[in-house]
Amino acid sequence: MPTSIELLAAHAKEKFEAAIEVCLINRGELTLEIKRSELLQVCRTLRDDDGFKFEQLIDVCGVDYLSYGHVEIPAETSRARYASVYHLLSIAHNQRVRLRVFLDNKLPVVDSVIDIWNSANWFEREAFDLFGIVYEGHPDLRRILTDYGFVGHPFRKDFPLIGHVEMRYDADRGRVIYQPVTIEPRVLVPRVIREEGYGGRDS
């Protein structure tokens, strides 16, 4: 007998055949990769269709795939760099689904789902702030977590952990000033990627 998540996957495939690029069940979770242009239509169906009923948008998460699978940031990469990931929850059917939309490298733009789920408001502002993903149709796309007047998008993989500027009080000028960071980046434990099956584990 197919599990409920398999039934959900089959239902999703049937409903949006053209919009789905990848439909994957891994570790008991269903992930749908959606074409960017179809996002709003898919989301609306996911919310309103009786077979889905995903009433709640739990989370919107920006991802930067720049150095995915690499120890260092690679010089050149051909694949899509940014993604916007949505986690949905259906209270009626007690199910979850994850949607992923890959975006253009140059200007990552995607339609805002704020009209479908109002909770997207701050989550999308956060992804805009940290990754520079632009949510088209969002009424108030401002920075949310970083400082007023912050430059750059700190969670991008090419943004250094220590940042670019630091803030201190300047006694001569009698105010707080920004200056280039004075600390050095340091790595205590290097990043290691082991091959599949290392240590008897496989995905």
Add this chain to the structure above:
Amino acid sequence: MAEIRNYTMNFGPQHPATHGVLRLVLELDGEVIERADPHIGLLHRGTEKLAESKPYNQSIGYMDRLDYVSMMANEHGYVLAIEKLLGIEPPERAQYIRVMFDEITRILNHLLWLGTHALDVGAMTVFLYAFREREDLMDCYEAVSGARLHATYYRPGGVYRDLPDSMPQHETSKWHSEKDVARMNSNRQGSLLDFIWDFTERFPSHVDEYETLLTDNRIWKQRTVGIGVVEPDRALQLGLTGPMLRGSGVEWDLRKKQPYEVYNKLDFDIPIGTHGDCYDRYLVRIEEMRQSNDIIRQCVQWLQKNPGLVIVEDHKLAPPKREVMKRDMEALIHHFKLFTEGYCIPKGEAYAAVEHPKGEFGVYIISDGGNKPYRVKVRAPGFAHLSSLDEMVKGHMIADLVAIIGTQDIVFGEIDR
């Protein structure tokens, strides 16, 4: 006639009623709030980015510092996500210990919420009473992990160590005579479990005390009944979870609906509200404390009867015992490897959520096969709750804003991350 214009007022970030560092820009029409624009991020530390630069286990401590009044519940979300990625399950005893400490954490959190919420609305005594009980529970934290707040006790595959057989004792000092100390130590003669059992015996009567002070209190009801009403369909739209959602009458609790650990073996009820106002959310949380107390008692009874492992014996994930390391070469290598490199997690992604005292606390981890997470995303319940503040306070007075911030149970550690 002169034109009447709205006031714009700044509220916070250094204001006790903002529960930390919340800055609100309020647009007022007289004393009525037209619009509230919360400015957050003053406590943003980049936890997720930091976690990307460290091996998995080194970030457990960061999770404590997210919602710093319900520490272990945060750790729980994080280790569950790692366990899901690795496909491992902790031993049953560890699961019971985790559930017990999750519920202790829930009581800790709700006590702080109750104390500060009441304080904001003008009741001083509840705050003092709540902190009296928090002291005992933080002693439990200390006995098991060595730290009163930031425990770092949960590990992928179990918990760091087994429950201690004895409780630390108070000592005499120039403030406490021998007689005082004997009285203070009277419930610390047995093991930690005995101490917790003793706590659960008296805690329901303490909850009665809080209720005597508040539940039928005229002023309390005037300040909370009918304030910040959220209809169930709006609660879902706004992404509310936990007591905020249940206060609006939606029956949803991850411990029942998507049980993790051993919640499906325990007997407890989920309280829900009917009106969706501050008063109902207060009642829901009070009842949750009583239910948590019952869950803790069931866990204590089970744990007293069933000794066993508290962490998996896979030394690729959990360090070997210290004494084994002294004589066994392989154990030493495992230990060295684990603390210099950590463990690699196979490619993939996982989202794990727990019923945190404040709502759904989820951790989404993407792994690219490395020893550090590729991306960690913490889904903090308070973030969604605070984003609904504008809608909740519209048309209310400034004094009600304070009550609504209180009822949202906001802690900036998790909102700003």
